Amino acid sequence: MLPPSTGMAMGRLPVEIWDVVIDYCCCEDNYRRYEYLRTCALTCKAWVPRSRFNLFRRVRFRYPTQVAQFLDVITSDPTLADLVRELHVTPAQPHNHGFIHFANAQLSSRLRNVRQMSLSEIRWNTLPPTYYAFIGKFTGVEAIEMSNIIFH
Numbered sequence: 001m002l003p004p005s006t007g008m009a010m011g012r013l014p015v016e017i018w019d020v021v022i023d024y025c026c027c028e029d030n031y032r033r034y035e036y037l038r039t040c041a042l043t044c045k046a047w048v049p050r051s052r053f054n055l056f057r058r059v060r061f062r063y064p065t066q067v068a069q070f071l072d073v074i075t076s077d078p079t080l081a082d083l084v085r086e087l088h089v090t091p092a093q094p095h096n097h098g099f100i101h102f103a104n105a106q107l108s109s110r111l112r113n114v115r116q117m118s119l120s121e122i123r124w125n126t127l128p129p130t131y132y133a134f135i136g137k138f139t140g141v142e143a144i145e146m147s148n149i150i151f152h
Contacts, residue, residue, distance in 0.1 A: 022047060058085070088120075094148065124151045
């Protein structure tokens with residue numbers, strides 16, 4: 001039995017312990033991480049902040065339609081955009097998709113806290129010239145990782 005001075009009801013764990021459990025659910029090795037984090041976010045109000053933090057910390061675009069869907073989400077709740085720290089763009093069909101329009105005015109102005117960007121398996125010559133200017137508008141980026149990029 002816990003002493004009354006701890007402020008915790010009997011049989012309850014502190015939120016900090018649940019935060020560790022939620023963080024573990026978002027491990028990169030866990031292929032069901034999004035499913036688990038969505039479930040955590042729906043479990044109780046106390047779990048929502050940490051679940052959202054982990055859901056939005058790293059955003060991945062694999063299909064062009066995901067950019068518009070993500071913009072809808074951060075337009076409906078602008079505070080979610082501030083949680084994004086990493087932006088990964090890896091097309092589901094490498095070198096055969098056209099381009100994923102992630103470098104645009106809406107995303108670059110809303111994702112102010114992006115610190116890392118990862119671009120993989122992109123055919124650079126499919127990008128429109130304005131794309132280069134918008135990549136530069138992610139002003140908070142401290143590191144860019146590029147892999148398997150095909151240039152002209």
